[in-house]
Amino acid sequence: MSHSEVKGPVYYQEDGFLKLNAFIKEVNPSKIFFLVDNNTHRDCLAIFLKKLESPENVEILEIEAGEINKNLETCTGLWNALSELDADRKSLMINIGGGVVTDLGGFVASTFKRGIRYINVPTSLLAMVDASVGGKTGVDLGNLKNQIGVINHAEMVIIDPAFLGTLPQTEMRSGLAEILKHALISSETYWNKVTNLSELTLDDLDEIIKESVEIKAKVVTEDPEEHGLRKTLNYGHTLGHAIESYFLTHSEKTTLLHGEAIAVGMILATYLSKELQDFPEDKLKEITVKILDIYDRVVFSEEDIQQIIDLMKYDKKNSHGNINFVLLKDIGNPVIDCKVPNQLIWNAFEYYKKA
Template sequence: MQTIKANHYEIFFNENCYQYLAELLTTDRYSKVFVIVDENTSQYCLPAFLSQLVTEITIEIIELEAGEQHKNIATCLEVWQAMTDLGGDRKSIVLNLGGGVVTDLGSFVACTFKRGIDFINIPTTLLSMVDASVGGKNGVDLGNLKNQIGIIREPKAVLIDTAFLSSLSSREMRSGLAEMLKHGIIADKTYWNKFKNLKDLSTEDLDTLIYQSVEIKNSIVSEDLTENGIRKALNFGHTLGHAIESYFLENENKENLLHGEAIAIGMILEAYLSTVKGFLINEEYQEIKYHLNDIYEIVDFDEKDIQNIIDLMIYDKKNEFGKVQFVLLESIGKIKINQFCDNDLIYNAFEDYQK
């Protein structure tokens, strides 16, 4: 697969990843290489990665506890201290080998260590390959509030080796699939249509779909890096989805939802809002709802759950002047940003979702 050019970096795929990395570590003469992993990627991905890493530079491995609950400033403090103790300086480079938590947090750590050092994202989950590792958003959660602390700064490169996907569970794969489906819904109906017969897709098909998903996201980000306009489209499903994810994360009586599972619900709810606001025709709403519910289990919400989720939406990063802003749909492949919805409509959306 050909390299994708972003604003100030490139996205490499499969065998090209390691050729690029070997050349970079030879020519730029970094003082030290920090590889940030979590418990899972340390076991399942790190050995294969290190076997391909050709360099005489000292390599230091920093391992995080796995899970969204560790994506916070406390973990950053531990990583900053470890890098300091291990002799990190301004000519060090960070390689983030992992899923969205590792790439988000590791990138933020690199952006702030010594006022900023180079970093490369090497995503190992489908979700991180098509979403978290691409686009220059780096940050951590504030308590259970998603991605409240962070910075937009692009990586040195992104290296996507789809061989890492063999270590994932089917649930993790479905989680990543949600962001790929979102890319089709917001930007490319032809791409969306390719997912209607998932059982017929081969491994080669998946590689192509991943590549096209990255192309869609990169095209949007390249037009609006700092999210003042069209990049907001990528938040479709996330205003409600992030609130749902945060609510389930903080509630001991609820089983945590993976990011993509929460976003799938958010996309159905926000597609409903698009319909009742008069933007999206009902046939396309039903199409979105049918296909997402065919992939993801329907989750039950009572009135108290819904109110708590609505209360959490005030912390969404798109909000301005205390008002919750939604990304809604005009059609599959076309969006409307900066939209407002009354709470009554949101309650109705949850009711329709659970029918």
């Protein structure tokens, strides 16, 4: 896949920093704004600034880390800061962080003065393989994930797995869920490769990240506006997002990381695939075992399940009041826009409890 096909090309390691410095020389932005959160300010910014050839005319904007801050209030704060710091149409924004920073930073840049250029530097595994590619930007509206946003591509995405050295294990696992999803919708070979984790070294990770990004980039290039194929990237997300939102907004619940919620969503979706698409039962068992090996089991009460089902109707993928699922006929063979009766969703949770 050549870079020219993909809007917002993706570059790796040193190549990325060379491209970035060349881009800055060529475009000559009036000012460069770095958006970081408190974690990436501490762990990543200094590493990044060392790679920059001309770090003058630079401003640093910091937000609080965490999904809970991915909202319009944070955006308003940033729009005000940009105005006060004399940002203009020729300014450049560089987002250094996980999915919250890249999603929100992309949205702030895309809407400030009707759009300034931005670059994403994802520092979490999740953002590398998911949030940074495809031009989806946005924020949450209350407990509804990514309700407000636009599709607008970064000038480039720079992926440097060196940043992963600063990530806690739980965050690595969270990112792995998106890699597992890419595998389930694309190929059994890739699924087998990414689930043999006992042998995963950082070098393997480089290769797996590249492969995962390519799977996503290929889908997004063919269907940028999500009319068909791009919907397959929502595998496990219809229920997964509802589970994540539910746990995020109920203070008595332990908040789940995105990947932890999506892991549950993928088991539920695979069970539904067996019921509605004749997905092979032995593979359902294998997927369930492999996912539960990596992620802790989440406990759901009847009331939790009811509220999660209610939340699904706000999912952006729905139309005309129907909840649309992506299901699998087999690994690597997804089917979009599947209608699922509520009773089957209850059965899927029952299956998950007993698995």
